[in-house]
Amino acid sequence: DGGITQSPKYLFRKEGQNVTLSCEQNLNHDAMYWYRQDPGQGLRLIYYSQIVNDFQKGDIAEGYSVSREKKESFPLTVTSAQKNPTAFYLCASSARQNPYEQYFGPGTRLTVT
């Protein structure tokens, strides 16, 4: 089956801890994205990567970090510097020729207390 997987589905952490969210795709897509969604709000872009070993900050990158060592993988680390990390995190990918048609993984719901 082709698709995007994110793990875990639910994640609970104590304040002050870093946490890494996994995103893997086997669609052979070049571009990958991380979004954050808060209740009643749309998606906000955290980071995106158009090719391996390169990534750009989105609109709300502060307190987050990413890496893109493999085409298939784009993990997101939520650091202790992120002031309000509790949210629904969504990973997406798109093909080079259709960067606007983004397909989403199932999401990770992070709760920090």
Next chain:
Amino acid sequence: QKEVEQNSGPLSVPEGAIASLNCTYSDRGSQSFFWYRQYSGKSPELIMFIYSNGDKEDGRFTAQLNKASQYVSLLIRDSQPSDSATYLCAGFSNDYKLSFGAGTTVTVRA
């Protein structure tokens, strides 16, 4: 001002009726527009996209784009209870980023 604004809803329609969702955008550089459907607790699913002025129909869905008025809409005909979801409008601009609206929640009453 947010780049993409949606009518806030929530929108409640009877089964079989037409649901009309509206979206405006501020970036004239936006080239393409997308409608995503998101069921509660799930990730968004792409259901329609439109690049050119006018209407685009796909089954019970019709997307409309008016670039002069910077306006995008989605019509859902013969609404079904399974259409109950939040619909997100998104615009794609030259900087290769999608900007999302906050979403409109639709409830179809049986």
